[in-house]
Amino acid sequence: MTKYHIPVLQEKTIDFLQLRDNGIYVDVTLGGGGHTKAILETNRKVKVIALDQDEDAIEETIELKKRNTGRLTILHDNFKNLRTRLALERIKKIDGILFDLGVSSHQFDTAERGFSYNKDSFLDMRMDQDKALTAHKIVNTFNFDQLTSIFFDYGEERESKRIANAIVKARTKKEIKTTKDLADIIENAVYSKYKIKAKSRIFQAIRICVNSELEILKSALKDAIQVLKPKGRIVVISYHSLEDKIVKHLFKYEEKECTCPPGLLKCVCGKVSTIRILTKKPITPGGSEIRKNKRARSAKLRAAQKREDL
Ligand SMILES: C[S@@+](CC[C@H](N)C(=O)[O-])C[C@H]1O[C@@H](n2cnc3c(N)ncnc32)[C@H](O)[C@@H]1O
Known part of the structure; x- marks a missing residue:
C-alpha cells in the first residue's frame, strides 16, 4: 500500500x-x-x-x-x-x-480525484468533495477571458491565451471530460520543449481556482x-x-x-x-x-x- x-x-x-x-x-x-x-x-x-x-x-x-x-x-x-x-x-x-x-x-496520486495530468480520470480537482465547482465546469463553461486570467494569474503561464483558445475551440466539437482530454489539448497547443511545464502550470492554475486557494x-x-x-x-x-x-x-x-x-x-x-x-x-x-x-x-x-x- x-x-x-x-x-x-x-x-x-x-x-x-x-x-x-x-x-x-x-x-x-x-x-x-x-x-x-x-x-x-x-x-x-x-x-x-x-x-x-x-x-x-x-x-x-x-x-x-x-x-x-x-x-x-x-x-x-x-x-x-x-x-x-x-x-x-x-x-x-x-x-x-x-x-x-x-x-x-x-489527493494527487488518486486518479479519480482528477488532480494529475499523468492519470486519466474525470476532471474533478476538488479538495472538498461537497463543493459544486469542478475543473470540468471551469474548462467547459468559463469563457476565453476567464480561462486566460486563471492560467495567467494562478499558473503564471506565458501561453495562457493560446491554451485558452485551444480549449474553447476543442469544446465546440466535444465536451472536455477527462484529465487526458485536457492534457492532450494543452500538448497540441504549445511547442514541444514546453509541453510538460505548460501542463503542470495549467493543472495547477485550475486546481487553485477550483479550491479558491x-x-x-x-x-x-x-x-x-x-x-x-x-x-x-x-x-x-x-x-x-x-x-x-x-x-x-x-x-x-x-x-x-x-x-x-x-x-x-x-x-x-x-x-x-x-x-x-x-x-x-x-x-x-x-x-x-x-x-x-x-x-x-x-x-x-x-x-x-x-x-x-x-
Ligand atoms: C500538503 S497536505 C498536508 C499534509 C499533512 N501535513 C501531513 O503531514 O500529512 C495539505 C492538506 O490540506 C488540506 N487543505 C488544503 N487547503 C485547505 C483548506 N483551505 N482548508 C482545509 N484543509 C485544506 C488538503 O485537503 C490536504 O489534505
Missing part, C-alpha cells in the same frame, strides 16, 4: 512550533496526519485541533484520533472557518498553528495570527511562489510597526506590529529529504512569533 502522505520539513516544523506544556496547537491541513502525529508525540502534554476540508483525510486519521482520545480533535472544515470552529470548541487563544498548504500525495489564504493567516497567544508560533509551508509571496508579504506587513508615509511627525495609522519573523529567508528541505520525497523539493517554510505584549 502506498503511503497517504510523507510530511515535509517535519523536524523544522516541530522546532519552530516550540511546543509548550499544556499548549493547544492547531494543524489546519491535517492530510495524512503526519505533522499532527509528530506534534502529539513530541510533547505528551499538548492538545491538537486538526482540520481538513477533505473527507479522505478525516477517514485516514481515524486511528490516530482513537490513539489520542482527549488530546486530538479532528474537524472536517475549510481553514477559512478557523475562528468560528475554535469558538465552537470554546477555545479563545492557541499556542501555535501550522499551515502545510496545497494538496496531499493521496489564494483568495482565502491571506485572511486565514490574519485570523491565525489573531488567535495566537503572546509568543505563540505560526508555521507555514508553501509549495509554489504564488502562495509563498502571500505568506512573505503578510508576515512583513504584520511585523511592521507603522505604515504612515515617511516624513510625518506623528503616526496617524495606528498600526502595531503583531509578530516577529523567525525566518528572514524561507527554510527549504535538504538534499537527503528531497531524495527520499521528491514532492518536498518546492517546499518553503516561514515561521513567526506573536509579540509578547499582545
Whole structure:
C-alpha cells in the first residue's frame, strides 16, 4: 500500500512550533496526519485541533484520533472557518498553528480525484468533495477571458491565451471530460520543449481556482495570527511562489510597526506590529529529504512569533 502522505520539513516544523506544556496547537491541513502525529508525540502534554476540508483525510486519521482520545480533535472544515470552529470548541487563544498548504500525495496520486495530468480520470480537482465547482465546469463553461486570467494569474503561464483558445475551440466539437482530454489539448497547443511545464502550470492554475486557494489564504493567516497567544508560533509551508509571496508579504506587513508615509511627525495609522519573523529567508528541505520525497523539493517554510505584549 502506498503511503497517504510523507510530511515535509517535519523536524523544522516541530522546532519552530516550540511546543509548550499544556499548549493547544492547531494543524489546519491535517492530510495524512503526519505533522499532527509528530506534534502529539513530541510533547505528551499538548492538545491538537486538526482540520481538513477533505473527507479522505478525516477517514485516514481515524486511528490516530482513537490513539489520542482527549488530546486530538479532528474537524472536517475549510481553514477559512478557523475562528468560528475554535469558538465552537470554546477555545479563545492557541499556542501555535501550522499551515502545510496545497494538496496531499493521496489527493494527487488518486486518479479519480482528477488532480494529475499523468492519470486519466474525470476532471474533478476538488479538495472538498461537497463543493459544486469542478475543473470540468471551469474548462467547459468559463469563457476565453476567464480561462486566460486563471492560467495567467494562478499558473503564471506565458501561453495562457493560446491554451485558452485551444480549449474553447476543442469544446465546440466535444465536451472536455477527462484529465487526458485536457492534457492532450494543452500538448497540441504549445511547442514541444514546453509541453510538460505548460501542463503542470495549467493543472495547477485550475486546481487553485477550483479550491479558491489564494483568495482565502491571506485572511486565514490574519485570523491565525489573531488567535495566537503572546509568543505563540505560526508555521507555514508553501509549495509554489504564488502562495509563498502571500505568506512573505503578510508576515512583513504584520511585523511592521507603522505604515504612515515617511516624513510625518506623528503616526496617524495606528498600526502595531503583531509578530516577529523567525525566518528572514524561507527554510527549504535538504538534499537527503528531497531524495527520499521528491514532492518536498518546492517546499518553503516561514515561521513567526506573536509579540509578547499582545
Ligand atoms: C500538503 S497536505 C498536508 C499534509 C499533512 N501535513 C501531513 O503531514 O500529512 C495539505 C492538506 O490540506 C488540506 N487543505 C488544503 N487547503 C485547505 C483548506 N483551505 N482548508 C482545509 N484543509 C485544506 C488538503 O485537503 C490536504 O489534505
